[in-house]
Amino acid sequence: MESPSNKDTKRLRFLSYRPTLPQGDTAEFLKEAGVRSARTSAGGTHAATPRRRTSRDEATGARTIAPFVAAILAGALMPIMDTTIVAIGMQAIITAFAAAVSVAQWVTTAYLLALAVMIPVSGWLQRRLGGRTLWLGGLIVFTAGSLLCALSPTIQVLIAARAVQGFGAGVLMTLLQTMPMQQARRAGVPLSGRLMGIISLPVAVGPIVAPVLGGMLLGVASWHWLFLINLPVGLAALAMAWRWVRPEDGRERDAPLDVAGLLLVGLGLVGVLVGTTNVAEAGGMGHADVLVPLVGGTVLLVAFAWWEARMRHPLVEVALLRGHVLAASVVAVFALGAAMYAGQFLLPLFWQGVRGTSVLDAALLLIPQGVGSLLARPAAGALTDRLGSRVVAAGAFTAVAVTTAPFAIWPASAGTAALLVVLFMRGVALGMLFIPVMTASYTGLAEPAIPDATMLTRLSQQMGAAVGTALAAVVLEAAATSTGDQAAAFGRAFWAAVALALVGAAVSLRLPARGPAEIEGSTPGADVHARS
Structure with a gap:
């Protein structure tokens, strides 16, 4: 295994926004940042003006990558819908x-x-393999896994x-975000809020379609079809990817695997997710099966960093986190x-426990939230491009808090129609929130750095989801125990969700105040994150 080093200058392929570089690496850095020519001096780097693309160039590039993006979106819809179904x-x-519930929950936990x-x-x-090969492999593995699920003879095999x-x-x-962003860079399409809105369409469509599709399948067929439905979709996605996702240059066939890092992050993620999953079942944080994996996993993740x-x-x-915009994102x-x-x-749980609905009805009652999220995305992309991520994200986080509060304030007998309207508005707020936050994470990055930015944001979202779910479960359990009133317990838990959204509003004030197009227009090779 290679030894650690802080002095390796060959990592410059990632750091498109570092302000100064060793003299010998200036040309390599500028080349990878997309600068066509540069002058260097003893005092540092002086980049020439980058090549400007016209609106006609950008429109041509957008048409070029449209089939590619369509193929990626088709394949990504399966895993997004699968969890809900x-x-x-x-x-x-x-x-x-x-099966016992404690065993059956691993059907979801193992997947996550x-x-x-x-x-x-x-x-x-x-x-190592290239994006096209890896995407096709991911589709094959997911589709084959779906077939294995449908054929499972026991819960353990499932x-x-x-x-x-x-x-x-x-x-x-992971590739859902990485590959379209990289393809846009190659085609000269600006990394904008509108582009992120298109890429994130499966995230909005999945929660709308999945409850209806799952309910229809269970109404006319057995549980096996919850997984068999992925087979025709997977085969169609494979055909589209084979046709429109072309091989790319720049593969590193000899890229070494950081085995120690993989073990640290893998075990750390397992520990944190298992610990947070056990919170609800254990009835709080103060139990060994919660604290041991949670603390152990956290320590391993810190060691990984x-x-x-x-x-x-x-x-x-x-090291990309040295740029404060990506760190804030x-x-x-x-x-x-x-x-x-x-x-x-x-x-x-609120719809089932407080309002007395079935599991399927509870899922269907969440559809207005998904519709709101879907409808908000075009406006979210346009506003992010015009106003910048900071204003849109802070406003959206605040709107999420405001539209969550009625579930904490209103009595259990509140009208269903009024709650559905609130859910629709909450969906609009969530749709407005995702795009500015994710767009900021890619703004100003060179194309080789995009996969790492994606991994950092995806890992952060997974950890946030685990912590948010665990906090809601702990507050709900503690309130139910202390009050004996289920409706009051949910009220306190929803207040915790409101607090999380307000924390997000405060954090988002560190995001860029300018639109991505304005930042992308900054001189490549400069510290565009620090200046935004």
Whole structure:
């Protein structure tokens, strides 16, 4: 294994925004940052004006990458819908296998753990294999995992098959953001809020379609079809990818794998996710099966960050966090995951426990939130391009807090129609929130740095989701125990979700005040993050 080093200057392929460089590496740095020519002096780097593309060039580039983006979106829709569909069918699975709830929950947990572990590995695999090969492999693994799930004779085999699905999903969910952004860079298409709005369409469409599709399948067929439905979709996505996702240059066939880093981050993620998953079942934080994996996982993740900062060939380029915009984006994405998933955890339970609906009806009642999120995305992209990420994200976080508060304030007998209107508005707020936060994380980055930025934001979102869900579960359990009133307990838990959104609003004040197009117009090679 290679030894750690802080002096390796060959890592400049990532750091497009570092302000000064050793004299000998200036030309290489400028080349990779996209600058066509430069003058150097003893005092540092003086970049020439970058080549400007006309609006006609950008329109041509957009038309060029449209089939590529369509193929990526088609493949990403499966893993996004899968979690919701399986959640709806969980009771049917428990009944079919006569499984205990504590065992059946691993059908979801195994999937999420495998997905999380694959996020940091995906960047190395993409460098080694190329994006096209890895995307096709992810589709094959996910589709094959779906078939294994449908053929599972026992709950244990189903859990293992779900892990296979999760490995494929981890690749697909990471490349969903990475590959379109890289392709846009190559085609000269600006990395804008509008582009992020298109890329994130599956995230908005999935929660709308999945409950309806899951309910229809369970109404006319067995639980096996919750997984078999992925087969025709997967085959179609494979055909589209084979046709429109072309091989790219720049693969690093000899890129070494940071085994120690992989073990640290893999075990750390497993520890944190298992610990937070056990919170609800254990009834709080003060239990060994919560604290041991949670604390152990946190320590391993801290060790991973320290190790990666010292490695010559890191698994994830954590040095990118030296740019304060990406660092602020990672923190904002953590807050986004916490606020969004705290609500997503509480809302179905609220409809079932307080309002007395079935699992399927609870899922269907969340559709207005998905519709609101979908409809908000075009406006979110345009506003981010015009006003900058800071204003839009801070306003959206605040709107999420405001639209979550009625579930804490209103009585349990509040009208369903009024709650559905609030859910629609909450969906609009969430749709407005995702795009500015994610757009900021890529602004000003050179194309080689995009996979690492994606891994950092995806890992942050996963950790935020785990923390937000655990916090909501702890507050709900503690309030239910102390008050004995289920409606009051949910009120306190929703206030916790409100607080998480307000924390996110404060964090988002560190995001760029300018639009991405204005920042992208800054001189490549300069510290555009620091100036924004």
